[in-house]
Amino acid sequence: MSDHPVSVGTLLRAAAPDRLPEVVADHLRRHLAADRVEVLLTDLMVRSLTPLLGPPETDTEPGALRCLGSQQPGTEIDAAGRARLHLPLSCWGERLGVLRVELPERPGPEQAEQLRTVADELAVALRAADRMTDRYRTAQCRQRPTMAAELQWDLLPGRSLGDDRFLLAGQLEPAYDVRGDHFDWALAGDRLTVTVLNGAGEGLEAALITATAVNAMRNARRCGADIVEQAELASDALHSRYGGSVHAATLLLEIDLVGGWVDAVDAGSPHCLVGRSNEISQVRLEQQLPLGMFGETRYEIERFRLEPGDRLLVVSDGVHAAAPGGSPPFGESALLTALRGTRLQPATEAVGTVMRGLREFHAGAEPEDDAVTVCLDWRR
Template identity: 45%
Template structure:
């Protein structure tokens, strides 16, 4: 690490939470002669890059900022540098700097500094509302606020897998959600297809999510995780409310996928350009009956397999009495092969919006998981 990088890192980590970008801008001016620094964060719909300051939002897909965001690489255009801001696969936005120094070392250092900024923003987000409020193009509903606060992130990259998810309608989602965790040996993924309206749906999904986390963190097998969450929901609602969930556990050394389908969203596999619905042993949704026993299934993934989990809000979206799941979904999934999971998810949601000619009315969740194969030399968890 160069002296300039080390100094910028200290500036970012030592700055008050509300002055992180301002202090970084002052340091970039002193070190590199950069007079214009701005942070753009991607909004909840993955449709706009919103400035922290007073500049205009960037929505056009052909803009250099979007190129930097989509490809996760620095872009220099017309004397302005655009650097991806994120951490561990979670894309937060881009950093704009101008005038861009005409120096390869400076470009590399600024790229590293943008990544440091991404880590610091992740560290302080729970302590301030500044960075959350400025990544919204409109007000979130209360239910949507609850759902987004529960998410572990929107994307994750490890040597053996890449993962991304999205909730829609982003500013008004109610009951659909997802959750994941990995420990370097296994990846756990839950995709929830909630029922009900407004805050009641969000509360039901919250109860299920925290019950599943509690069981997972206690080291329980996947079927027992489902059973514990089922009991928690039934105890609260006595069968009056229930929730569908697909639980998955991926062994990162072998590619063995264990699944529990509790009235779940749909699991679709893309292998060698071919799309196939994964057959699941459908079981009762969580909370429907008292004391339900759940069964696990196991599948073997091949290196390069891509899995999509989509909720009924995707499958059943209708235009001119034609369901998206019947007419367009498979065709579009085949086209996502070259895309990274977050880009595939965003493109699928965009295609869905175009299909219904506007924002979605019903909740929809899309999660994309790429199995890249075992990585024996990847080292500890990243």
């Protein structure tokens, strides 16, 4: 029989989906002499952390929050030489939370590598287990979402995605009472498809309109259709169901991650901007009919090009058209101010900065619409 311990990946795959934190904690105590282990998950807005092994109270420790923001491990040594480590829990660019481990002393290089492996294995397992148990979603929610919000969050692809070519992030607000705004994405080789959608109406009805459009676009995309066919199938599905009484304003993008070319179908109100060096400009596209307005609507592709290092930002009308109290719309100047404040931030932080600027713009007033911000950094 081998003397080598069973790998943490093997243990996680054999565990019940709701027991992953306990499996990791037991493994680290047995094989790395950990005194204490905590698994911290982000809330829906990736602003705070909630422990899964301790009392379910928001964790505000600066080291954990720094690790979440920087996506880099951090180590703190106390006066007695004991070590507290924070390691990011991330999976394909999706920031899930932080693994905290307390050890009797600073770990050596081999131990540090083992800890990084444990964090990586746990992140993948948590992502896979999310559909099998409510434990992790419950920890992410600060309050009970509306039925519309529940439907929208289950429909989202995640909150970020990335590799060495790009980093993509999206944010949807208000988190617990959204209406019809939505974003979607899918990666296939060197092609990245991104859509931002604003379904008409309020509450659950708006969410159902969005769900119909999004699933129609996914159905077409998964059968190899381009963004024109995706838009046309979704438009026909909505028109067949609602007879033109409702529609979904949508921007569909397909990005070539090698050459930087972007194919676009502008079917409504979402706006597209590009940040290049210190300049921010709107991509001027010919606005075509929103999805579902008329039967058998046909769409056309427009094309523009990104340069290495460019930032592509897409915002729904809940962002660019927000005008609380009759003020000038957020998109006229305040959005550009918020975007300039993101210059040194990764896309995963930039979406939060834009949304924070939008909340401050409302000055405590209740937003009249939900809002989506999607940010892509093309690294090439």
